[in-house]
Amino acid sequence: MSIPQQLKYTREHEWLAADGDTATVGITAFAADALGDVVYVELPRPGQLVAAGEPCGEVESTKSVSELYAPADGEVVAVNEAVAADPGLLNTDPYGQGWLFRLRLATAPDLLDAAAYAALTGEAA
């Protein structure tokens, strides 16, 4: 499974793509595959303040439910309505159309690089 080099990762299998003081957040292909077909995504609300490591949403498949954790401190500035309407995008394109929300970062996040995340999951980076 792919682990894009340019992204940062959490131990809870979220990815973060920083762009200046904002960042796009999603879940990794590894996580999406472990969940199976995603049928429901509950996202934080625009304007919501989230704290690194705190739950801010849920991802549900036919067989299980997982909490979504904020990978960094910040304010939610956008959410992906497309993935809310078609949660299957998390399985088909977790790093692209399956992005979940955008944050205005309050602090620089402390995250894993692709090599460290690959080591964590036993996948090839």
Add this chain to the structure above:
Amino acid sequence: MSATAPPAARACPDDGTAGPEPALRTTPLHEVHVALGAVLTAFAGWTMPLRYGSELAEHHAVRSSAGLFDLSHMGQLEVTGADAAAFLDYALVGRLSAVQPGRARYTMLCAPDGGVLDDLVVYRLEPQRYLVVANAANTAAVLAELVARTAGFGADVADVSDRWALIAVQGPRAAAILAPLTGADLPSLRYYAVDVAWLAGRPVLLARTGYTGEDGFEIYCAPADAAAIWTAVTAAGAGHGLVPAGLACRDTLRLEAGMPLYGHELTAEVSPYQAGLGRVVAHDKPGFVGREALAARREQAADVLVGLVSGGRRAPRPGYAVLDPDTGARVGTVTSGAPSPTLGRPIALAYVAADRCAVGTVLTADIRGSHETVTVVELPFYRRTQEGRR
């Protein structure tokens, strides 16, 4: 992201990506599953395919065309002897002596207190030979219990699980797929009938049984023949939309069909009546294990199993509380729940207080702290058209 595990055990462990542990057994089709790229999971002491690709696609394939399942983890016990029929009448809650050779019956093994020790499909192969199919996790316990109950009967119980692989073909196209492979007269093989047959040139027991709510067949064969039969059925099904199907979709299919899963809806704590399966108990049968307790429990106002549908998006999961919508008082517990792929909304099975089980009753499910409105509905959630039912 992390899994929030419900308090109750699940049919499918969350982590289907974990490598099989050495202690786990593999079926005769294990190499086939690996070659197909299956996501494997530990289930009841076995390494089993959870899904091959998309479990939703597998689910829909079984509803619209057909799915191919490896069920070789199920336990098979053979009951033989002059008293085989009388013994099973005593040991199980049904009247197995009334089952004609070539027919099958869904029944239960109950404890003396009336609690369910396992639900079983029993095939009468010959007048003095029955095949009892038990849940994988319960096989050893069922064997021990049946052996203990043979005292005084001219009957033997043997674990023959290692002699049988089990492959199921389930779905509306199942009969059309299997017909060219077998000399058996499939159209006249009735629901819950079993026949000795040849399939792809190999001897099998062919039964019209299943656990999906669809027409379908369960093929009992020698372990050495399993891969060849799987391959032949796969080829025969290619033009019919047949796909290999794993345990993940098996669970959502049986849930939609309102079928109980041992460890969820059925446990040693509940009676068949509570599960809505009182019909399996032959009340008019003379002495059998659990008879007195079952007669008493039949009249008790214990919690009963109901179907729930939710108007929300999140599924009630096993172990979640069911509440009175007005007072918030707990009135029940969810035993199984999932987003229904066929119905497009969450469904669940739950034990609720006897005064809350009427169809149309509005209740609340506590879904990880948020309260979702759920409504009691008639079971099953999904019923196929009568085509294929005989």
